[in-house]
Amino acid sequence: xxxxxxxxxxxxxxxxxxxxxxxxxxxxxxxxxxxxxxxxxxxxxxxxxxxxxxxxxxxxxxxxxxxxxxxxxxxxxxxxxxxxxxxxxxxxxxxxxxxxxxxxxxxxxxxxxxxxxxxxxxxxxxxxxxxxxxxxxxxxxxxxxxxxxxxxxxxxxxxxxxxxxxxxxxxxxxxxxxxxxxxxxxxxxxxxxxxxxxxxxxxxxxxxxxxxxxxxxxxxxxxxxxxxxxxxxxxxxxxxxxxxxxxxxxxxxxxxxxxxxxxxxxxxxxxxxxxxxxxxxxxxxxxxxxxxxxxxxxxxxxxxxxxxxxxxxxxxxxxxxxxxxxxxxxxxxxxxxxxxx
Numbered sequence: 001x002x003x004x005x006x007x008x009x010x011x012x013x014x015x016x017x018x019x020x021x022x023x024x025x026x027x028x029x030x031x032x033x034x035x036x037x038x039x040x041x042x043x044x045x046x047x048x049x050x051x052x053x054x055x056x057x058x059x060x061x062x063x064x065x066x067x068x069x070x071x072x073x074x075x076x077x078x079x080x081x082x083x084x085x086x087x088x089x090x091x092x093x094x095x096x097x098x099x100x101x102x103x104x105x106x107x108x109x110x111x112x113x114x115x116x117x118x119x120x121x122x123x124x125x126x127x128x129x130x131x132x133x134x135x136x137x138x139x140x141x142x143x144x145x146x147x148x149x150x151x152x153x154x155x156x157x158x159x160x161x162x163x164x165x166x167x168x169x170x171x172x173x174x175x176x177x178x179x180x181x182x183x184x185x186x187x188x189x190x191x192x193x194x195x196x197x198x199x200x201x202x203x204x205x206x207x208x209x210x211x212x213x214x215x216x217x218x219x220x221x222x223x224x225x226x227x228x229x230x231x232x233x234x235x236x237x238x239x240x241x242x243x244x245x246x247x248x249x250x251x252x253x254x255x256x257x258x259x260x261x262x263x264x265x266x267x268x269x270x271x272x273x274x275x276x277x278x279x280x281x282x283x284x285x286x287x288x289x290x291x292x293x294x295x296x297x298x299x300x301x302x303x304x305x306x307x308x309x310x311x312x313x314x315x316x317x318x319x320x321x322x323x324x325x326x327x328x329x330x331x332x333x334x335x336x337x338x339x340x341x
Contacts, residue, residue, distance in 0.1 A: 028176040029103050033096075037103030044100045052093030059088065068319035076238045076306055076318070090310040098145040110189045124274040125262070136164075136212045137278075138252055140222035140297065142263045142304050143314035164193045166211035168220035171198040205251055212255045222248065222261070223301060223314050223321075232324070233287070235294035238302040242321040243328065244294035253281040261300045265308050276300045 029037075036047045059066040066088065073084040105113060167183075174196045177183060183194045197207045199220070208218050232243035252259050261277040277300040281293060305312050 028180070029106065030099065033099045033103040036100050037107065044104070045097065048093050048096040048100055051096040052089065055092040055096070056085075056089040059092075060085075068323075069315040072238075072315045072319040072322075073309065075240070076302075077309055087309060091312070091315070094145075094310050095313065110185075114189065120270055122270050122272045124272065125260075126275065128278065134163075134215070135257070136215060136217045137258045137260050138208075138212075138248075139217060139219040139260050139262045140248070141219055142261065142301050142312075143221050143223050143317070144263055144265050144304075144308065144311045145313060163191075164214075164216040166195045166197050166208070166216040166218045168197045168199045168204065168208065168218060170200050174198050205247055208251060209255055212257055219262075220248075221314070222297065223317050232328070233294050234291045234325070235298045237298040237318060237321060238305060240322045241325040241329070242298060242318075243324045244298060244321075246290065249281050249285075249290050249293060253283060253285060256280075256283075259297070261297060263304050263308075265304075265311055276304065 032047070032051060036044055039047065063070075070081065070084045070088060073079070073087050074081060077084070077087060079087065105116065108116065178196060183196055186192070187194045193216075195211070195216070197204065197211065197218075201207070208220075211218055231246040233246045233249065235242045235244040248259070258278050258280050260275050262273065262275050264271055264273050266272075277296060279293060279296060282289065285293070305318070
């Protein structure tokens with residue numbers, strides 16, 4: 001079986017490996033985006049509107065599939081059902097736009113990609129005074145977009161503990177990247193060492209712990225990452241009771257690493273990487289203390305969602321976390337048990 005955490009041989013530094021052939025991109029970049037990524041910027045934006053509108057029309061024919069997203073938008077934005085469809089439409093356009101941007105960047109030679117990073121990215125991550133710069137942290141990424149180019153390229157310039165990064169992501173996203181040597185290329189180009197860890201595997205926590213002990217900072221999507229356990233802790237997200245993965249807090253406690261809530265959002269023509277909350281998990285934390293930490297994390301996430309609703313990509317996950325909280329509450333009220341803290 002292929003080791004998804006292994007780094008393959010480094011490809012040439014002058015060309016992005018994804019430019020080898022179109023067949024390598026299947027599952028990574030859609031055909032329409034690969035073709036449109038060659039177009040001038042104004043035409044790309046027109047294509048994004050066309051594709052996003054098509055996705056929205058498709059959702060209109062199957063509203064049941066989009067219902068969780070629409071209900072979450074309606075609650076968080078305090079808007080009507082009709083207005084939530086307008087927000088949904090803009091979200092789809094933004095998703096198409098990000099896909100085209102990713103396609104464009106993947107075909108740039110390394111030197112041009114670095115110049116793009118210096119021009120179109122900005123990093124605002126401040127470590128507390130007295131913090132050892134080489135100490136690993138766990139980045140909890142909020143689901144916006146372009147984490148690869150928004151975070152991995154410029155962070156190394158300002159933040160020493162980003163020199164080694166392990167990115168946790170679903171296997172279906174990781175396998176195509178490993179196949180084409182995406183992380184080895186970024187490693188060679190930026191001077192960082194970047195690896196991938198499959199999120200949807202039984203021993204993902206062990207893989208994460210091993211990476212941290214080897215000096216890697218870990219980046220994972222906090223609001224949509226599969227976990228190896230159903231154990232949860234109560235929280236509040238966007239004004240509603242929700243559940244937060246207990247495994248994330250337990251991992252930080254056991255490894256004695258800080259959790260840093262991080263976002264990469266587009267402001268004008270710049271992708272801004274910023275930290276919004278940094279906290280540690282005390283070794284003797286009670287269930288109530290863990291719930292308080294979860295609420296602090298979800299409070300930061302909720303504020304970001306409300307500020308950049310059209311860039312957020314995991315609305316369905318928000319609704320699922322609300323639904324899970326209701327399910328657990330009902331199970332406990334009926335005298336049952338559930339794996340909460």
